[in-house]
Amino acid sequence: MTAGPTDSPAGPAGPADGAGTLAGRGGTEARPGRAGRLGGVDGPWVAALSLANLGVWVGWFGPLQLLLARQAELLAPDAKASALALVTGVGAAVSMVSNPVFGALSDRTTAAAGRRIPWVVGGVAAGAAGLLALARAGSIAAVTAGWCLAQLGLNAAFAALTAAVPDRVPPGQRGLVGGWLGVSQVAGILLGTALAASAGGIAAGYAACAAFALLAAVPYVLLRGDTCLAPADRPVFRGRAFLAGFRIDPRRHPDFAWAWLTRFLMNLSYSVSTMYLLYYLTDAVRYEGDADEGVLVLTALNAATVLATVVVGGVLSDRSGRRKAYVIGSGLVISAATLLLAGWQTWTGAIVASLVLGIGYGVYTAVDFALLTDVLPTAADHGRDLGVLNIANALPQVLAPAVAAPVVTHLGGYTALYALAGTLALAGSVLVRRIRGVS
Template sequence: MTATSPASRSALAEPTTNPPGRWIGAITLASIGLWAGFFGPIQVLLAQQAEEIAGDDKKTVLAVVLGLGAFVSVVCNPVFGAFSDRTTLRAGRRLPWVAGGAVGGALSLLLLAVADNVVVMALGWCGAQATLNAMLAAVTATVPDQVPVGERGRVGGILAIAQTVGVVGGTGIASATGSIAAGYAVTAAALVLLALPYCFDSRDVPLAADERPAPFDRRAFVRSFWVSPREHPDFAWAWITRFLVNLGNALALLYLLYYLQDVIGVDKDEADDRVFVLTAIYAAVIIATTVVFGAWSDRSGKRKVFVIWSGVVGAMASLLLAVGQSWPAALAAAVLLGVGYGIYTSVDFALITQVLPGAADRAKDLGVINIANALPQVFAPFIAALILLVVEAAGGVTETDGDRFSVGYGVLYAVSFLVAILGSVFVTRIRSVP
């Protein structure tokens, strides 16, 4: 299928022809910058900053900052998605939010670069979450806007690679720049620069006069965020499964830096480099698997079997971290997590676009789905901190013949395993997608 010009398409019609390669390249670059903006701070910079500001209270401070930011994400992603759906500018529905989110995210990261106390740190991260989620809502919705159903596994795989490159790039910037402030500044610059190609060639289609939404009504706007599980059961099950898989993943990753330092015994100065090594392995495996399995899913027409087994494989990585608690076990877990999450991110995204209630609210409904990505970031820091505080107070870290074992981290990663497995089981309840 060949691409059609934006002028010949309707904003609300189901796309039937593929967008050109340059558009896929542009949205890929924007996604790389977006995920670098999220994960440079999450993987390294916020943990370093919490330790610099709070010392021994670093875990509590990190949990509070990440939790507040995730709460902002839960609210802002669907709200900005709904505003994107209602945008009637000639530039289109998605472009203004991609451009504005990139600029706002960069400014928030620069605020974090000068933060010297917990309050400013929290404000900066909440600002970054708000603006980057405005960008994320628009970027996510532009795929079902412009990509046919039969190609979404492949495009989802490409965007999964973009996410992975962004995670690695953000982590690499944070590790290589030599200071917390420089890490934030370089990440901000990358975010804006990588968004520019999409801003100059978005192919965004504005709403026609007969497609424009009814005048804004506050009560109707608020009610629109409730998608009835009775009327749309597959959408509800897709939300639940994504929430559980992402909660398991968040529990596994949030305290990885401290896991290396406090359990495996990696020196503080070396821990950042070890996190980058694990992230690079994870990224390489995702890149090797995601497009292959996304395209395989497109050809077979099946989604659920891929999503189910991807969750099981990812869960095994958490189990390995729970019982292994060594550097070789962490390396093997990075490989398993890369395989599982690589398949999951491409195929589950395609599955979700097939259970959306309607074209007029794509960004809002994907924003509701994205709550299942963000809400685990609210709960996971507090769940993890509670497990570690309670269990380690009872058992702590034991050492036998030089081998260290943390009961707290063992329980934490066992919980991560069980949650991810439960998410895979619930995928079977989705009926309308094979």
């Protein structure tokens, strides 16, 4: 099943709050390009943004799905599990910190090319350098250092690309754009895995992922469709004030706080429900074939239904002008899928659950992203605020092992594990109703 990595309390923050506000204070508006059918961003810009995001996801998941595990097995055959946990755990910590920091730095960038593009260029270059360093790593320490560099670079690019959506996309198109970004996520996981598996070795796999990440960003950079900040409008940098900005007061911005919490709960549910899938097939389902192939089948089925629903869900939410109903409904579908895994522990049940989970997660991915961009506290800090929200994506991946292991071992096995995942998704769905500034 696919993994999820890694958005004014008074209402949505569209282009009038982003590029328009900056222009009104002396900044430069984004180059609009050809108007799309909905009067917002056009098809080439959405395609270029999605392709650049695809490159970032390939850079992440080629290593995560295959290459890091193979490298840990090669370098530390007697302690491969703990070595892999060390590398991915440190990398996740770097991701949680770097994403909001680079997002905040891009908010303050006054380059002629725009606020975000320099960080996309520098980010994919640093990410590719990290991947190439991994290709030459000869120890677990070197692997950890290379993966941290890759995480730093790719998170810088991802933070800038994500912030471009509230900068440029009007609220009525954000579900559509969020849907295509969801497609790039799923496709990136599959393509990253395919490149890693077919390149002809660990070093070649890293090189293939690095090359794709670099090339995928080129069309977005060449379009130069970015908002600009005039040097006179850039706030004076003060370290203490910069760090204090990452603490967003939930009393002043309750919609943002509830959006963060609901995303955290939904991602924790997803991480808990997918991390032991291989063991679930062998220990609970008693799958008679190759369990690795069984996981691959379930992942493919899940990805198919995600791809079938992610753009459709986003478009429908745009046309209806409603976000919460779709997020709540998709959360209930995700909860139902996890409860199927808890109560119907057969191969047929696993197949049905994977299909249902993909339907719910596809709609959730597109519409929740659009909802998050509608509750950002300030137009001047889109990158920082989306980075803070992205912590709700990374933190569950760190916490999931600590949550899931004692449940499986001591508190009821896989039935209890998937019941817990369903409860977390249900809680996330219900709490979406606390968001007041979005329909």
